[in-house]
Each structure stands twice: as structure tokens, then as C-alpha cells.
Amino acid sequence: MNTLVTTPNIPRPDDFYAELLALHEGLSKAQSDAVNARLILILANHIGDRAVLSEAMAAARDG
Template sequence: MAKLVTTPNIPRPDDFYADLLALHEGRSKDESDAINARLILILANHIGDREVLVEAFEAAKAE
């Protein structure tokens, strides 16, 4: 069983954050919300482990 990784795990996190901001640049709130929803579903499918995804839900609620 995989566990949710909550420690820093992204190489060059500042670059990732800049890319994420650029993805939303010039878009309306509705467009950004739709992008976020699609991104969540794409990444959840990539993870593919329901237990890890439930851990992510719990971590998101706690923040």
C-alpha cells in the first residue's frame, strides 16, 4: 500500500509554482476553476490508488 507523500518532493518547486500560475494567467475565475478540476482528475487518475487519494482528501481538509 502506498502512502501519501507530504514532504517536499518536487524538483525546482519555484519553477513548478510559476508554471502553475502561468496556466491560469489571463483566465477568468470560471476557466481557472475548470482547469483546476481537470488537473485534479488527471492527477488522481495518474495516482490511481484510492487509499492515497483519501489520505489526500484528509490532508486537504486539515490545511
């Protein structure tokens, strides 16, 4: 079983953040929300480990 990685783990995180922001440029709130939902589902499918996904959801909710 894997565990959720919560320590910095993305190379060049500022570049990733800029790309994430650019993904939403020109979109309405509804379109932006839909893109976020699709991205979450794509990444959740990639992770594929229900325990890790549950851990991530709890961490996101708890802030």
C-alpha cells in the same frame, strides 16, 4: 499499499509554482476553477491509489 508523500518531493519547486501560476493567466475565475478541476482529476487518475487519494483529500481539507 502506498502512503501519501507530504515532504518536499518536486524538483525545482519554484519553477513548478511559476508554471502553475502561468497556467491560470488570462483565465476567468470559472475557467481557472475548471482547469484546477481537470488537473486534479488527471493527477488523481495518474496516482490511481484510492487510499492515497483519500489521504490527500483529508490532508487538503484539514489544511
